[in-house]
Amino acid sequence: MFSSAARTIVSRAAASAASRGAVANRLNVQPSMMAVRFASTFLNPAEVQERIITVVKNFDKCDPAKVSSDSKFVDDLGLDSLDSVEVVMAIEDEFAIEIPDAEADRIASIGDAVEYIAAHPMAK
Amino acid sequence: MNPSISLFRSLLREAKKVDNYNFRLYAIRRVKLGFQINRNLAGNEADLALREGQENLDILRRQVVLGSLYPSAPSVMENAV
Numbered sequence: 567m568f569s570s571a572a573r574t575i576v577s578r579a580a581a582s583a584a585s586r587g588a589v590a591n592r593l594n595v596q597p598s599m600m601a602v603r604f605a606s607t608f609l610n611p612a613e614v615q616e617r618i619i620t621v622v623k624n625f626d627k628c629d630p631a632k633v634s635s636d637s638k639f640v641d642d643l644g645l646d647s648l649d650s651v652e653v654v655m656a657i658e659d660e661f662a663i664e665i666p667d668a669e670a671d672r673i674a675s676i677g678d679a680v681e682y683i684a685a686h687p688m689a690k
Numbered sequence: 691m692n693p694s695i696s697l698f699r700s701l702l703r704e705a706k707k708v709d710n711y712n713f714r715l716y717a718i719r720r721v722k723l724g725f726q727i728n729r730n731l732a733g734n735e736a737d738l739a740l741r742e743g744q745e746n747l748d749i750l751r752r753q754v755v756l757g758s759l760y761p762s763a764p765s766v767m768e769n770a771v
Binding site: 647648651652667671 | 725
């Protein structure tokens with residue numbers, strides 16, 4: 567009698583675990599991922615700066631030797647207004663976000679871009 | 691906000707959405723070229739060029755929708771190993 571009660575408890579526990587698994591399957595995520603998925607993640611500013619500098623260095627119209635953490639696109643890197651639009655769009659692609667026009671117009675240097683991306687919750 | 695910069699950004703954003711690889715790269719290249727050609731226009735000519743750009747943006751939007759209705763096979767250039 568004692569062992570049959572224990573078996574019931576065990577089988578009930580197994581059933582509830584299975585149903586939790588089914589819910590997770592339907593949502594197509596692992597249970598452990600659920601908590602992480604919705605957490606807002608701000609990127610580390612040092613990492614952001616490094617990635618932005620790499621993106622700008624890879625931009626074909628600017629001289630990689632001149633790129634530093636405080637370069638201004640127009641004054642220091644010799645880009646025109648159209649090129650800076652392209653640079654900002656390359657940064658958008660790198661971090662998988664879309665920057666609205668009004669804010670994109672305000673990004674005129676690597677420092678501005680780092681500040682914007684580091685404060686953006688969706689930047690990856 | 692400068693209307694030509696805004697048009698440039700909208701055209702580039704739309705060009706990147708084209709489904710077919712070759713058309714997409716052509717659209718991006720052509721947008722940049724168009725702005726290079728017309729970069730020194732002023733006054734009435736600049737207004738006309740802006741209006742033409744706006745019409746081209748509408749064309750591009752329609753082509754993006756049409757292209758997404760009839761998607762093509764991915765190009766080998768897109769499947770980088």
